[in-house]
Amino acid sequence: MPARKTKRSERPETGDEAAGRIEPGRRPTINDIARLANVSKKTVSRVINESPFVQEETRKRIAELMKTHGYEPDPQARGLAFRRSFLIGMIYDNPNAQMVVKLQEGVLEGVRGSGFELVVHPCDRSARNFLSDVRGFVQRQKLFGVVLLPPVSENDTLTAMLTELGCHYVRVASAVIDDSAHLVSANDRLGTAEAANHLMDLGHTRIGFIEGPPGFRSRKERRLGFEEALSRRGQKLPESLVTDGAYTYESGVAAAETLLSRTPRPTAIFAANDEMAAGVYAVARQKGLTIPRDLSIVGFDDTPVSARLFPALTTVRWPIPEMGRSAARKLLDMRPGERVSAPDEVLTPYLVVRDSTAPPKARSSCVRRPAGA
Amino acid sequence: MPARKTKRSERPETGDEAAGRIEPGRRPTINDIARLANVSKKTVSRVINESPFVQEETRKRIAELMKTHGYEPDPQARGLAFRRSFLIGMIYDNPNAQMVVKLQEGVLEGVRGSGFELVVHPCDRSARNFLSDVRGFVQRQKLFGVVLLPPVSENDTLTAMLTELGCHYVRVASAVIDDSAHLVSANDRLGTAEAANHLMDLGHTRIGFIEGPPGFRSRKERRLGFEEALSRRGQKLPESLVTDGAYTYESGVAAAETLLSRTPRPTAIFAANDEMAAGVYAVARQKGLTIPRDLSIVGFDDTPVSARLFPALTTVRWPIPEMGRSAARKLLDMRPGERVSAPDEVLTPYLVVRDSTAPPKARSSCVRRPAGA
DNA sequence: CTGAAAGCGCTTACAG
DNA sequence: CTGAAAGCGCTTACAG
Numbered sequence: 001m002p003a004r005k006t007k008r009s010e011r012p013e014t015g016d017e018a019a020g021r022i023e024p025g026r027r028p029t030i031n032d033i034a035r036l037a038n039v040s041k042k043t044v045s046r047v048i049n050e051s052p053f054v055q056e057e058t059r060k061r062i063a064e065l066m067k068t069h070g071y072e073p074d075p076q077a078r079g080l081a082f083r084r085s086f087l088i089g090m091i092y093d094n095p096n097a098q099m100v101v102k103l104q105e106g107v108l109e110g111v112r113g114s115g116f117e118l119v120v121h122p123c124d125r126s127a128r129n130f131l132s133d134v135r136g137f138v139q140r141q142k143l144f145g146v147v148l149l150p151p152v153s154e155n156d157t158l159t160a161m162l163t164e165l166g167c168h169y170v171r172v173a174s175a176v177i178d179d180s181a182h183l184v185s186a187n188d189r190l191g192t193a194e195a196a197n198h199l200m201d202l203g204h205t206r207i208g209f210i211e212g213p214p215g216f217r218s219r220k221e222r223r224l225g226f227e228e229a230l231s232r233r234g235q236k237l238p239e240s241l242v243t244d245g246a247y248t249y250e251s252g253v254a255a256a257e258t259l260l261s262r263t264p265r266p267t268a269i270f271a272a273n274d275e276m277a278a279g280v281y282a283v284a285r286q287k288g289l290t291i292p293r294d295l296s297i298v299g300f301d302d303t304p305v306s307a308r309l310f311p312a313l314t315t316v317r318w319p320i321p322e323m324g325r326s327a328a329r330k331l332l333d334m335r336p337g338e339r340v341s342a343p344d345e346v347l348t349p350y351l352v353v354r355d356s357t358a359p360p361k362a363r364s365s366c367v368r369r370p371a372g373a
Numbered sequence: 374m375p376a377r378k379t380k381r382s383e384r385p386e387t388g389d390e391a392a393g394r395i396e397p398g399r400r401p402t403i404n405d406i407a408r409l410a411n412v413s414k415k416t417v418s419r420v421i422n423e424s425p426f427v428q429e430e431t432r433k434r435i436a437e438l439m440k441t442h443g444y445e446p447d448p449q450a451r452g453l454a455f456r457r458s459f460l461i462g463m464i465y466d467n468p469n470a471q472m473v474v475k476l477q478e479g480v481l482e483g484v485r486g487s488g489f490e491l492v493v494h495p496c497d498r499s500a501r502n503f504l505s506d507v508r509g510f511v512q513r514q515k516l517f518g519v520v521l522l523p524p525v526s527e528n529d530t531l532t533a534m535l536t537e538l539g540c541h542y543v544r545v546a547s548a549v550i551d552d553s554a555h556l557v558s559a560n561d562r563l564g565t566a567e568a569a570n571h572l573m574d575l576g577h578t579r580i581g582f583i584e585g586p587p588g589f590r591s592r593k594e595r596r597l598g599f600e601e602a603l604s605r606r607g608q609k610l611p612e613s614l615v616t617d618g619a620y621t622y623e624s625g626v627a628a629a630e631t632l633l634s635r636t637p638r639p640t641a642i643f644a645a646n647d648e649m650a651a652g653v654y655a656v657a658r659q660k661g662l663t664i665p666r667d668l669s670i671v672g673f674d675d676t677p678v679s680a681r682l683f684p685a686l687t688t689v690r691w692p693i694p695e696m697g698r699s700a701a702r703k704l705l706d707m708r709p710g711e712r713v714s715a716p717d718e719v720l721t722p723y724l725v726v727r728d729s730t731a732p733p734k735a736r737s738s739c740v741r742r743p744a745g746a
Numbered sequence: 747c748t749g750a751a752a753g754c755g756c757t758t759a760c761a762g
Numbered sequence: 763c764t765g766a767a768a769g770c771g772c773t774t775a776c777a778g
Contacts, residue, residue: 029754029755029756030755030756031755031756041755041756041757042757042758045756045757048756049757073755073756074754074755074756075756076754076755076756077754077755077756077757078755078756078757079756080754080755080756080757081755081756081757081758082756082757082758083757
């Protein structure tokens with residue numbers, strides 16, 4: 001239907017008067033607004049895109065008309081003209097559902113009101129067609145940008161490809177692995193150090209350590225942070241007390257079985273995430289060990305599972321929702337003409353002390369607590 | 374850049390020969406393919422949309438060209454012309470992260486290769502602007518369809534609005550609350566009945582029941598299924614042994630405290646989901662009750678938490694991934710010209726017996742097991 | 747079976 | 763500061 005060239009002489013003074021000219025049930029388009037405002041659609045376009053080259057009076061009149069008629073520019077049409085969509089992708093291969101959902105919510109919170117939407121893309125990072133799959137996804141949807149979750153976020157080949165495709169990205173990570181504009185990160189090393197200090201404060205000297213899976217940067221960071229904290233107080237982590245893990249409950253069970261069969265038995269275990277810590281609980285119970293009297297346990301993440309273990313798990317809180325929101329904002333800052341807001345600091349995870357840690361039983365009476373730690 | 378009107382007389386015989394004519398780095402468009410195939414873009418369009426009105430020889434030649442050049446039609450442009458996007462929304466206000474993530478994965482699996490993508494939309498169903506928020510989301514993105522998760526899926530005002538907007542939808546639900554085309558459902562009543570039978574088979578007669586939250590259809594279904602099964606064997610559920618729950622761990626704790634303070638104490642508790650069952654474990658432990666010797670527990674969902682409780686939870690498995698895949702397929706079946714595949718049956722959840730159920734201690738010796746149940 | 751024209755709702759140069 | 767023309771990559775009538 002060709003746009004009726006109606007009485008351009010009439011200049012609507014109020015929204016109500018003009019409303020009759022849009023067929024009910026049809027969403028108004030840029031043409032409707034232009035016609036009602038007696039301007040070209042290019043001028044309406046300028047208002048939409050906040051161009052400074054519009055007379056204030058005109059801008060205001062158009063803005064009001066848009067509001068009155070509930071006009072919202074069509075992202076599809078805008079995207080086609082811009083050669084870019086208003087979609088943000090979230091790419092991940094992460095075993096932790098709680099983390100994924102909370103991050104999604106955080107990102108959505110961060111883009112609220114911006115007109116952007118979130119398209120999720122779980123994937124298999126070890127699949128042979130991983131890169132081409134992501135490439136197709138990004139190209140087909142002409143994504144404005146993507147949020148990358150660990151460990152996919154640590155893949156530099158991937159980010160190089162995204163750059164080549166002209167797709168913005170922000171990595172969610174455990175260490176500073178990119179410049180501030182492309183990174184939302186927690187300082188895992190600091191968080192783990194806090195956990196180590198807590199255990200040493202309680203008097204533990206034989207501490208077991210369950211690592212994250214190879215291929216996760218957090219594995220390295222968490223171990224490093226822990227060992228550094230130990231060595232700062234002259235302690236060290238013997239190889240016999242370090243075990244592999246996979247950030248899953250089952251791997252926590254397996255690791256705990258190994259660690260708790262060592263002699264002498266460790267008096268405390270740090271698990272690089274909560275899921276694995278839950279596995280340690282199961283093995284401890286099975287071996288008749290009481291937590292924390294016979295064994296102290298510390299986890300990492302502070303996912304809901306930590307509060308529902310018994311006794312409640314002492315763990316390091318990873319600021320998931322904040323990371324999501326921040327990632328979204330960084331992406332939005334990449335819109336042309338956007339003034340970049342102050343870059344967020346690298347967030348510091350902090351220890352949440354609950355009931356799974358206590359001084360070691362056998363030694364609690366003969367070991368001196370370090371003063372003022 | 375205007376499309377160069379090049380030598381239409383030359384008719385490319387092979388893709389290789391033609392390849393040189395598309396500038397490298399630029400994705401081919403329908404115009405490129407048309408030019409290379411020496412046909413109008415309308416004909417290419419017909420091939421894309423699988424119109425029968427294309428000569429087989431022509432169709433084949435064009436299809437090959439598309440493949441050679443890695444041509445994929447632009448969903449944005451197609452959407453603009455179709456007045457509809459190739460996006461599917463997932464709308465939910467559900468506390469269970471595991472369920473949400475698995476359903477997302479299931480839907481994505483179901484649409485794989487179709488060119489559709491999934492846009493997630495967590496929301497607050499009790500917010501005053503709930504409906505208008507969803508309406509804006511659907512209209513702005515011109516969603517092809519949406520998958521509705523419980524309890525949002527049970528809102529008929531919502532589905533009426535979607536129909537009015539011309540947006541397809543599929544509900545994920547716990548009972549038959551719509552016609553087969555719009556519904557992917559588990560028969561919760563049957564699943565719960567199985568749980569009840571299992572407990573009765575073991576000899577339990579005093580069974581506590583923790584309900585789901587008001588506003589969830591599953592609350593009603595699960596209770597009904599349970600009571601029907603009991604009454605079929607002449608048992609009944611006394612009001613004093615029924616408690617409210619909210620599908621959260623904390624509500625499970627509160628409910629268990631109530632139920633376990635009744636005298637005589639119930640010998641078994643059915644919790645309407647796994648999260649609440651986890652809460653029952655905590656209270657039981659705190660009261661010094663050993664599971665299943667002093668108390669049998671049955672959950673519902675079979676989420677990962679059930680396997681990591683100790684002892685492992687007997688629960689009713691809800692077929693989450695299957696529901697997601699099926700929902701996606703139903704949506705795709707609504708594409709014009711699509712022949713509807715056989716509608717899925719309503720899925721039946723089934724009992725997974727683990728270690729949290731046993732005959733009641735005090736009575737196991739004097740109660741006769743019902744024969745052949 | 748195939749195509750030229752017009753359109754989907756926006757934006758980018760380019761004028762003025 | 764404002765607009766007419768052309769274009770983004772596709773499809774829908776409408777012809778033939």
